[in-house]
Amino acid sequence: MTQDVAFPTRKDEAWRYSDTDALAGMDLGAFDRWQDIEVPAGETVRETLVISDENSDPDGVELRRLRVKIGKGARFELFGVIAGAQLGRVEVVLTLAEGAHFEMGGITVGGRSTVREFVTRVAHEEPNATSNQIVRSVHWGKGTGNFLGRIDVVRDAQKTDAAQSFKGLLLEKGASVNAVPQLEIFADDVKCEHGASVGQMDENARFYMAARGLSPEASRRLLVQAFIGDALVELDDEAEQERLLRIALDKLDKHL
Amino acid sequence: MLKIENLTAEIDGKTILNGLSLEVAAGEIHAIMGPNGAGKSTLSYVLGGRPGYEVTGGSVIFRGQDLLDMEPHERAASGLFLGFQYPVEIPGVSNVQFLREALNAQRKGRGEEPLSGGEFLKVAKEKAALLKLDMDMLKRNVNVGFSGGEKKRAEMVQMGILDPAFAVLDETDSGLDIDALRVVGDGINTIMRNSGKGVLLITHYQRLLDVVKPDKVSILSKGRIVKTGGPELALRLESEGYDAVMAEPA
Ligand SMILES: Nc1ncnc2c1ncn2[C@@H]1O[C@H](COP(=O)(O)OP(=O)(O)O)[C@@H](O)[C@H]1O
Ligand SMILES: [Mg+2]
Numbered sequence: 001m002t003q004d005v006a007f008p009t010r011k012d013e014a015w016r017y018s019d020t021d022a023l024a025g026m027d028l029g030a031f032d033r034w035q036d037i038e039v040p041a042g043e044t045v046r047e048t049l050v051i052s053d054e055n056s057d058p059d060g061v062e063l064r065r066l067r068v069k070i071g072k073g074a075r076f077e078l079f080g081v082i083a084g085a086q087l088g089r090v091e092v093v094l095t096l097a098e099g100a101h102f103e104m105g106g107i108t109v110g111g112r113s114t115v116r117e118f119v120t121r122v123a124h125e126e127p128n129a130t131s132n133q134i135v136r137s138v139h140w141g142k143g144t145g146n147f148l149g150r151i152d153v154v155r156d157a158q159k160t161d162a163a164q165s166f167k168g169l170l171l172e173k174g175a176s177v178n179a180v181p182q183l184e185i186f187a188d189d190v191k192c193e194h195g196a197s198v199g200q201m202d203e204n205a206r207f208y209m210a211a212r213g214l215s216p217e218a219s220r221r222l223l224v225q226a227f228i229g230d231a232l233v234e235l236d237d238e239a240e241q242e243r244l245l246r247i248a249l250d251k252l253d254k255h256l
Numbered sequence: 257m258l259k260i261e262n263l264t265a266e267i268d269g270k271t272i273l274n275g276l277s278l279e280v281a282a283g284e285i286h287a288i289m290g291p292n293g294a295g296k297s298t299l300s301y302v303l304g305g306r307p308g309y310e311v312t313g314g315s316v317i318f319r320g321q322d323l324l325d326m327e328p329h330e331r332a333a334s335g336l337f338l339g340f341q342y343p344v345e346i347p348g349v350s351n352v353q354f355l356r357e358a359l360n361a362q363r364k365g366r367g368e369e370p371l372s373g374g375e376f377l378k379v380a381k382e383k384a385a386l387l388k389l390d391m392d393m394l395k396r397n398v399n400v401g402f403s404g405g406e407k408k409r410a411e412m413v414q415m416g417i418l419d420p421a422f423a424v425l426d427e428t429d430s431g432l433d434i435d436a437l438r439v440v441g442d443g444i445n446t447i448m449r450n451s452g453k454g455v456l457l458i459t460h461y462q463r464l465l466d467v468v469k470p471d472k473v474s475i476l477s478k479g480r481i482v483k484t485g486g487p488e489l490a491l492r493l494e495s496e497g498y499d500a501v502m503a504e505p506a
Contacts, residue, residue, distance in 0.1 A: 211337075218357060226347060226349045
């Protein structure tokens with residue numbers, strides 16, 4: 001395989017909202033390190049992934065790249081929280097065989113001037129495969145959360161059902177989120193849905209909660225938990241759900 | 257128990273409360289009536305400490321403390337409950353989770369031990385039964401998809417669970433049919449009719465006051481209390497209207 005050994009720049013579509021300055025001085029080899037996962041036909045594999053202050057340098061770059069092949073009728077689930085590093089980035093390149101399913105729940109949280117992003121490229125290469133990607137981003141300070149999701153549906157991949165949902169919650173004025181859906185569809189009998197929205201905390205709800213005795217921190221935590229919880233509803237393991245939620249919420253409590 | 261003196265408050269620079277004075281003693285239920293736009297909801301929000309409602313003068317002493325000096329959640333912990341005219345929906349947060357956290361936050365503020373999940377559910381079941389609200393409703397998200405009447409009954413279940421010393425109830429009777437009105441009225445009596453408690457009961461209708469019998473009735477107009485009397489004042493308002501009753505000398 002030939003390698004592109006130059007640093008990416010913001011001109012690259014997949015790095016458009018990223019922090020490419022943070023890449024300076026990085027080991028170029030990192031751009032060619034992939035975790036390969038093959039899900040055999042009919043099986044289910046779940047991967048959970050955390051980038052946090054515990055496992056990454058707050059001022060550095062943390063890049064995780066997954067290359068996934070999902071076999072016929074198989075299911076791959078990815079649940080991830082990006083809550084650490086100056087640039088925390090999860091890339092997923094994935095192909096679905098006939099009748100396969102990809103389920104993703106991603107959460108980004110962060111302040112300062114950090115960038116935390118999910119970048120996915122999902123190829124529906126055979127008929128009847130489905131994919132569902134949910135990303136929830138909560139940012140403050142000058143923090144940024146991104147979801148760049150490309151979906152390719154080849155000509156033969158009829159009855160594809162692909163969905164993407166992105167919501168951003170901005171807790172302070174300087175924060176931002178970006179959603180970049182990109183659909184390349186060459187089959188005609190296909191369902192592709194994507195939704196993106198951005199908002200702020202519901203101050204009516206916060207006063208209501210305060211009137212019942214919850215401190216500003218407690219009401220914020222509850223509302224953020226409800227917001228990011230969307231990304232984990234398909235995670236069928238309560239303990240794991242709890243763990244991922246706690247990582248995201250603790251980040252919030254510690255730094256805001 | 258609650259002493260409001262010469263209170264003035266504004267929203268967006270517009271004066272809404274304009275020298276309002278009112279006192280409620282422990283053991284009293286005090287009804288507030290008044291035309292639309294008089295400032296009744298504003299009064300309840302100012303007492304609750306809602307952001308955007310700026311107090312520009314006067315004082316409010318609640319159980320010996322300066323209420324206006326406290327944060328909204330501290331007011332709740334000190335025993336104040338606001339029943340909202342329009343209860344707020346909170347998607348993704350269940351009533352059970354919300355109320356247990358709220359109750360335990362208040363208990364912590366008062367130096368009491370938190371209730372366990374089991375203990376809390378026992379209290380919640382009892383209060384839901386009192387207001388004839390299906391316990392399943394409490395497992396759902398806060399007010400989401402509730403009808404107008406269900407929201408008002410849920411407000412009273414919340415009040416029962418939190419067991420406040422003082423309640424400001426803003427048009428808790430609006431949106432209720434006759435049967436629900438009786439259930440809610442009985443609930444208010446059961447929860448709040450107590451020699452150590454007090455209620456400010458904001459309403460437009462005598463029919464709630466037939467169930468929750470007020471000790472005093474005041475008329476609020478243009479941001480101040482213009483008349484105070486006994487239960488008969490509400491009856492006269494019902495038959496003669498605000499204009500006639502307010503027109504006569506105080
Ligand atoms: N958020 C707001 N911004 C500006 N004016 C408001 C706001 N809320 C209420 N008001 C005004 O304050 C006055 C009193 O309103 P409110 O307290 O809701 O009256 P009531 O509950 O007695 O019907 C009205 O003139 C209303 O238009
Ligand atoms: Mg009102």
